[in-house]
Amino acid sequence: EVQLVESGGGLVQPGGSLRLSCSASGFTFSSHAMSWVRQAPGKGLEWVSAISGSGGSTYYADSVKGRFTISRDNSENTLLLQMNSLRAEDTAVYFCARLPRPSYDILAGYNNYFDYWGQGTLVTVSS
Amino acid sequence: QSVLTQPPSASGTPGQRVTISCSGSSSNIGSNFVYWYQLLPGTAPKLLIYRNNQRPSGIPDRFSGSKSGTSASLAIRGLRSEDESDYYCAAWDDRLSVHLFGGGTKVTVL
Numbered sequence: 001e002v003q004l005v006e007s008g009g010g011l012v013q014p015g016g017s018l019r020l021s022c023s024a025s026g027f028t029f030s031s032h033a034m035s036w037v038r039q040a041p042g043k044g045l046e047w048v049s050a051i052s053g054s055g056g057s058t059y060y061a062d063s064v065k066g067r068f069t070i071s072r073d074n075s076e077n078t079l080l081l082q083m084n085s086l087r088a089e090d091t092a093v094y095f096c097a098r099l100p101r102p103s104y105d106i107l108a109g110y111n112n113y114f115d116y117w118g119q120g121t122l123v124t125v126s127s
Numbered sequence: 128q129s130v131l132t133q134p135p136s137a138s139g140t141p142g143q144r145v146t147i148s149c150s151g152s153s154s155n156i157g158s159n160f161v162y163w164y165q166l167l168p169g170t171a172p173k174l175l176i177y178r179n180n181q182r183p184s185g186i187p188d189r190f191s192g193s194k195s196g197t198s199a200s201l202a203i204r205g206l207r208s209e210d211e212s213d214y215y216c217a218a219w220d221d222r223l224s225v226h227l228f229g230g231g232t233k234v235t236v237l
Contacts, residue, residue: 045166045217061225109219109226110218111160114172116171117164117172117174118171
């Protein structure tokens with residue numbers, strides 16, 4: 001059974017940092033691209049970042065580019081999101097999500113979708 | 128305001144058919160696959176429909192997706208109380224090069 005479990009959320013002051021983790025099990029982790037998607041309170045879903053199965057390619061939404069870094073440890077089946085220079089508008093539940101293929105395809109983006117999701121971890125940016 | 132437009136709410140009585148619309152443009156729905164996700168508070172979001180009208184294993188055939196031009200729809204046939212949830216459409220946008228989500232539709236079972 002595919003399982004994705006996020007951790008690392010919490011309360012942080014504006015300008016602070018936080019690192020989210022997503023522990024994966026039930027599938028060959030390195031064979032799947034992974035992504036982070038967030039949902040601000042009372043708002044819809046927003047794609048945040050993606051990484052290829054090998055970890056060699058990374059992608060970011062404009063809203064987090066330069067502040068967030070996605071990475072993965074395939075030996076530990078773990079997806080990470082390092083969040084720096086946090087702002088109030090980053091407050092959200094952060095979900096990790098699996099793609100059904102090894103790559104996040106920019107040239108054929110219609111193939112990008114998320115077949116399994118975690119339950120999410122809440123990040124609150126407030127003073 | 129989302130690029131993909133969904134009605135904020137929809138409702139029906141048990142057993143009824145409910146349809147949720149998702150309106151986009153030529154750069155997203157008009158030229159790419161549409162996906163539908165179900166979000167129940169406190170639980171992991173679930174993929175309901177992929178590539179416009181395909182159901183992952185385990186998703187009952189009460190759920191169906193369709194696409195025409197720059198719009199798509201999710202239909203729930205034989206509405207059940209456990210279908211009370213938020214539903215989101217999604218599609219890749221060629222102009223923005225990003226995976227977009229609709230604003231979500233809350234389905235209430237009366």
